């Protein structure tokens with residue numbers, strides 16, 4: 821019986837830079853990523869994304885654009901992660917380290933893919949060119965993609 825866990829993932833952009841966070845603990849620890857996490861009951865996915873961005877980076881945005889839908893399955897685990905990807909260029913607050921994440925700005929042509937989830941180097945180019953995308957990735961462990969599909973979509 822497969823079940824899905826709904827997660828948000830937010831990327832903040834500033835001209836040629838993108839804000840990433842170094843995950844200090846928990847799932848994805850030791851990797852740079854956008855800001856996000858589990859969407860709780862009683863909140864919309866976008867509300868969850870706004871909440872996680874605030875909690876993890878100290879940045880408040882009310883103008884998120886939905887740009888991607890990614891599903892991650894891990895061999896031997898029944899829960900599929902359904903990750904809703906958002907981006908924003910309008911926010912208030914200075915990115916601040918939390919107990920979960922250490923934020924840092926990166927030039928978009930200097931993204932540290934070797935310290936990120938392996939799928940990111942596949943869909944970041946779509947995000948960076950302003951496309952909307954949908955994908956599925958089957959992982960074996962946290963380093964090995966057994967198979968995937970990824971496509972651009974017109975709209976969500």
Ligand SMILES: Nc1nc(SCCc2ccccc2)c2[nH]cnc2n1
Nearest residue numbers: 827828829847853856857892937939
């Ligand atoms: N970029 C990326 N992110 C995730 S999980 C993102 C959602 C999340 C989950 C838990 C805490 C915070 C954020 C991935 N999983 C497999 N490949 C992946 N790539």
